[in-house]
Amino acid sequence: MTTTDIPAATARRTPPPAAGKGAGRRREGAAWVFLSPWVLGASVLTLLPMAVSLYLSFTDYDMFNPPRWVGLRNYTQMFTEDPRYWRSVGTTLLYVVLAVPLQLAVALAVALALKSVRRAKGFYRSAFYAPSLLGASMSIALVWRAIFNDGGTVDNLLGTGGWVTQPGWALLAVALLTVWQFGAPMVIFLAGLQQIPGELYEAAAVDGASRGRQFVSITLPMLSPVLFFNLVLQTIQAFQVFTPAFAVSAGKGGPADSTLFYTLYLYDRGFVASHMGYASAMAWVLLIAIGAVTAVLFRTSRAWVFYAGEETR
Structure with a gap:
């Protein structure tokens, strides 16, 4: 090798120089520009309002006078001196336990039908998804109230009277409106069903497994991640339901507080009674409760949610 070949060989073996700090800072600056x-x-629409709400939860604030610091009084009053608060908690929990499983069952049944x-x-997928787009509006909630009111469609067909005027039936009427909005979880279920290999069903059929056995042994385990996703999402939304209860009860939570959902009572305390500090405390308790329920769902999911490629637990 000649002396003229040494620099060339060295250049071929030498890696390119690392980018300088200036280039890294420019890339970081560009990232922050896009973010x-x-x-x-x-910051402005979420974090700042949350911080203000947290501060107001420790004050007596009526939206007309400056907030006055009262410490934990709102929380102690909520837990020990307000029976309507606990009725709203019970009503909301009953609604979640009733509406979420029914909605997911209907969504899964329709997804299984659409798969074939x-x-x-x-067209069918769009038609079944439409209620999820329309159901959250006040206009649909008012139509729903008319259907289940005295002299409405349900009363004329079943002769049971207006559901929204009977304490034992009003909550069910609101729950059915939520069940009717099964389109969003149905589309997610349908996407999950299409990812299950058809060879599994063919092998099960050869072994003589019935459709029910295939559903229990193949469909549900393979669909469990999607089922878990829908369960968490719909549970969080159910805890925050407001529009149907407001429309059905005319904002009062009646009859006999049977539709007094947590968010409806929060609205009543904050915007009707002008106890915004108390309402802020209720909002933070709701946030903590939803976080706790979500954590429990994630914890229990280890026993029944199975992912592709995961070893048996």
Whole structure:
């Protein structure tokens, strides 16, 4: 090798120089520029209002006079001196336990039916999804109230009287409105069903497994991550339900507090009674409760949610 070949060989073996600190800072600056709309929106529209709400939860504030610091009085009053608060908690828990399983069962049943449809699947999927887009509106809630009111469609068909005027039936009427909005979880279930290999069902059929056995042994385990996702999402939404209860009860939570959901009572305390400090304390308790329920769901999911490629527990 000649002396003229040494620099060339060395150049071929030498890695390119690392980018300097200036280039790294420029890339970091560009990243922050693109993230700035989200950071600004999260700070101004989420974090700042949450901080203000936390402060107000320790004050007596009526929205007209400056807040007055009262410490933990709102929380102690909530837990020990307010029976309507505990009625709202019980009503909300009953609604969640009733509405969420029914909604997921209907969504899964419709998804299983649509899986076998060969023609116009897109039309049926859109048609069943439409209630999820419309059901959260006040107009649909008012129509629902008319259907279940005295002299409404349900009363004319069943002769049971208006459900929304009977304490034993009003909550069920609101729950059925939530069940009717099964489109969003149905679409997610349908996507999950399409990911299950057909060979599993063919092998099970060869072994003589019935459709029920295939559903229990193949469909449910393979669909468990999607089921868990829908369960968490719909549970969180159910704890925050407001519009149907407000429309059905005209904002009062009646009859006999049977539709006094937590968020409806929070609205009543904050915007009707002008006890915004008390309402802020209720909001933070709701946030903590939803976080606790979500944590429990994630904890229990280890026993029944199975992911592809995961070893048997």
